[in-house]
Amino acid sequence: MIYLRLFFEFFKAGLFAVGGGLATLPFLNDIADRTGWFTRAQLADMLAVSESTPGPIGVNMATYVGFTTASVPGAIIATLGLVTPSVIIILIVAAFLRAFRDNKYVNSAFYGLRPASTAMVAAAGIGVMELTLVHAGEAFGLSFFNWPALALAAVVLVLTRWVGPTKKLHPIVFILASAVVGVILKF
Amino acid sequence: MNEYLDLFLTFAKVGVMTFGGGMAMLPILQREVVESKGWATDEELTDYFAIGQCTPGIIAVNTATFIGQKRRGIPGGILATLGMVFPSLVIITILAGLITNFSHLEWVQHAFAGIRVCVCVLIFNAVLKLWKSAVHDVWGGVIFAAVLGLTLFTPLSPIVFVLAAALAGVLIQNLGGGRK
Structure with missing residues (x-):
């Protein structure tokens, strides 16, 4: 039953994704690989759309994936699946607030979790780069690289990191500009 | 107004006004929840954020649950959370429907190919930011490298890495390694 599986998959993502934002991405990659x-x-x-619309990225992604998989009921069920573990855990933690914050085992567990979460997001990023910046089917050489895409990536990287007036701009600006470049240069 | 309804509507408003979630939400929460409603103090909000970052799940949702629970117990926590996700559900469902209908058009495909390039850079920037708050010493670097390698080259589930990394953190810190 697709709805039950959707709920369960997103419940797992909500339970194990730590650190917010893109932390759900590795779990969604995993779902893509296993379920098709x-x-x-x-x-x-979906990530681009989720970054460009209001709301927390994780919630937007769940809604989008749920909708793609099983239409409107899918969107609702995936989102509820994602937030259910949070709600349960926070309701429990709220009862023991101070003890939880000062617990040395909790703190040391998160000392290990944060680098792991960062690494999983990095791996997801490398996955998107493989799809986008290179022609994975080609042998290594000049034609292995997708040069127009690399050039656009370099420009966006410079504008988002080093150019004072543009690096504070909202990501939606870069997403829309990249869409326009993609249409004009027929990416 | 009924406070349950107020919780739902206030967090729906926060959801509409937040792009990206997480830290981007803090100023809006300060305005709506601390200054306008007086439901929490700035210190409590900072606490909720800190705990939201070190509990599983979406930080925005965790914070909403906290404040709702504080005002009206468990039903309050649930209603605040539903309010928070409601705008996403509506907006994304509409957009996803539109995009599905237009995705066969050639120019839409070119646009998304361009957007994907941008997404690469946005993820790269997000990783650099995460790295700064996550990796403080050699052990952090070791955990990062191990999880990155294993994610790329083995089919193991992310759940395995989460559990192993938490265990590694407890072992390293309680056996005297790593920066506190």
Whole structure:
């Protein structure tokens, strides 16, 4: 039963994704690989839409993936699956607030979790780069690289990191500009 | 107004006004929840954020649950959370429907190919930011490298890495290694 599986998959993502924002991305990659409900390329598109619309990225991604998999009921069920573990855990933690914050085992567990979470997001990023910046089917050489895409990536990187007036701009600006470049240069 | 309804509507408003979630939400929460409603103090909000970052799940949702629970117990926590996710559900469902209908058009495909390039850079920037708050010493670097390698080259589930990394953190810190 697709609805039950959707709920369960997103419940797992909500339970194990630590650190917010893109932390759910590795779990969604994992769901894509195991279920075939959507592809990693679709996931990259969903990420762009989720970053460009209001609401927390994780929630937007769950709604989008749920909708792609099983329409409107799917969107609702995936989102509820994602937030259910949070709600349960926070309701429990709220009862022991101070003890939880000062617990040395909790703190040391998170000392290990944060680098792991960062690494999983990095791996997801490398996955998107493989899809986008290189022609994975080609032998290594000049034609292995997708040069127009690399050039666009370099420009966006410079504008988001080093150019004072543009690096504070909202990501939606870069997403829309990249869409326009993609249409004009027929990416 | 009924406070349950107020919790739902206030967090729906926060959800509409937040792009990206997480830290981007803090100023909006300060305005709506601390200054306008007086439901929490700035210190409590900072606490909720800190705990939201070190409990599983979406930080925005965790914070909403906390404040709702504080005002009206368990039903309050649930209603605040539903309020927070409601705008996403509506907006994304509409957009996803539109995009599905237009995705066969050639220019839409070119646009998304361009967007994906941008997404690469956005993820790269997010990783650099995460790295600064996550990796403080050699052990952090070791955990990062091990999880990155294993994620790329083995089919293991992320759940395995989460559990192993938490265990590694407890072992390293309680056996005297790593920066506190």
